[in-house]
Amino acid sequence: MTDATPGTQAGLGTEAAEHARTKPAEHPMIRLDRLVKRYPGQEQAAVEELSLDIPEGRIVAFVGPSGCGKTTTMKLINRLIEPTSGRIHLDGQDVTELPVHELRRRIGYAIQSSGLFPHRTVADNIATVPRLLGWSRQRVTERVDELLTMVGLDPATYRDRYPKQLSGGQQQRVGVARALGGDPQVMLMDEPFGAIDPQNREALQDEFLRIQRTVRKTIVFVTHDIDEACKMGDLIAVFGENGKVRQYDTPERILAEPADEFVAAFIGSGASVRRLSLTRLGTLDVPEWPTVDADADPERRLAVARAQDREYCLVLDADRRPAGWLPTAEADTEPPSHFPVFSTLGPHSTLFDALDLMLSADTSTVVAVDDEGRYRGVLEMDTVRELINSEQTRTAHARLQEA
Structure with missing residues (x-):
């Protein structure tokens, strides 16, 4: 079983592992308990016996090679797919006890290429969940303008535009604003900046981290890029095959002390240089x-x-x-x-x-x-x-x- 709380690593000795588990823990907004996902006709599970705590108000980056189960795990959290077995708890509540539509209104979702509705204006895209929640027209309008301002887009300029009238970076900003629309407890972000050119991607990463310092959401951030994981994640879960977490810890500890050969190989060379990006001048x-x-x-x-x-x-x-x-x-x-x-x-x-x-x-x-x-x-x-x-x-x- 993969049993991962922050500070535990694959390959730790029993004494060290027990010490890591007995540290004071942050409140887990998301708890994955022995999660399994098996698809018919496949010998190996996509996710196998995964247990993971995601602390409230933190960004946890899921990183690993293609096919390792990181996106599958994210979809399980949102119940876009159902687990074969195991439990998923959101703020202490078993999500299998919730109607799917109620669960998804509590979770914001941002994906690669923004996923905006092309036939809806920017304002209508951002207002999707607030309207489903029955917010008043005035409250919805205020929320749209608040979020556009937060992501660095002037409401008067962009509110009535359509996605095709925006650049890729602007579309991605609107996608983040839409994910925040209903003020969700949790945000799931599946390679949200992956389709953006490097310069704009870095700017969007910085902008999102600025927003997170204000809103303090619990965020699961899927990426295949260890550099992006180190920049965005308060904690990183390095996935190996079958959805098994090989190491779950801070970026600093993962770069300085990879848990095993798999993690070391995935990080690759240049770990010392990457560590420079983890120390902020402030x-x-x-x-x-x-x-x-x-x-x-x-x-x-x-x-x-x-x-x-x-x-x-x-x-x-x-x-x-x-x-x-x-x-x-x-x-x-x-x-x-x-x-x-x-x-x-x-x-x-x-x-x-x-x-x-x-x-x-x-x-x-x-x-x-x-x-x-x-x-x-x-x-x-x-x-x-x-x-x-x-x-x-x-x-x-x-x-x-x-x-």
Whole structure:
């Protein structure tokens, strides 16, 4: 049987496995209990003895090769197909006791290529479930406009358009809005960004994570891409054959400690680089840099320049936003001349983003800012190396504490 709670891994020794199971658990919004799905005429089960807890308010990514049972498991949760045996609980309730139409109104569903109704407007697509739930016309209209705004589409511009009048990325945004239409407890997302080009896919991923920070839904996210799983998932379930979960844990632990050869082979090379994408700048103490106010007089600029050994000072405007780089050798010139700041990253950017920006922009520094663009600190190449090492040190320390 595959018995998976967060922190358990295939291949763990008995003592370690018991330790993982006795950790304080989050409330499971979805519980799969010995789930089996067998299709007539097939020797092997599509899903076999799968037990899995999906915590409330988390994104759990199902990842694995084609035919491993991840999409089948998702369809079982929504009862698009019925299990051969086993139980599925939603917030403590056995879903087999619910009429199918009631269950599906509690679950949002977003799929690849959006799946929008082509003959309905954007507003009508998003309003599908709210209308089935009997919401008033005013409440439906307000919900449509709220969700369009949330996914970054102006309601006045897009409300009355049809899917064919939208780009692929816009259709996918509407698909997410429709899945959220009835304010469901759970969202099921089956490779929702798979048909989008890489640049727009990354933008949609970032947008969805921003939305999730606000709505905090319980989400099952199916993907075949380990990079996408690491970016999107709070937890990852790595599926092997027959719907068996080979490892169920955080992205950090899966990349650092693959449970067996199957998981290691599926992750492939480059795990160390992938780990950079898991550390967001907002969680780090970014080193300070010599700064000077944009309206500082020559004497003050010169004092700042002499107090440090950098070639440049960072100029900040009245709102503490980066305004330019001031050469320290020219600190007392009047008027001061400074170079623009091109390389800034917000709190939701990662160490990978910082390293990538340094390499692509041929710069050794990146300015870290908050959500309002205010200065937080400056990352240098050496700083990134030190932060990587400190992250590895903390991971190693955590493993020792758990042993």
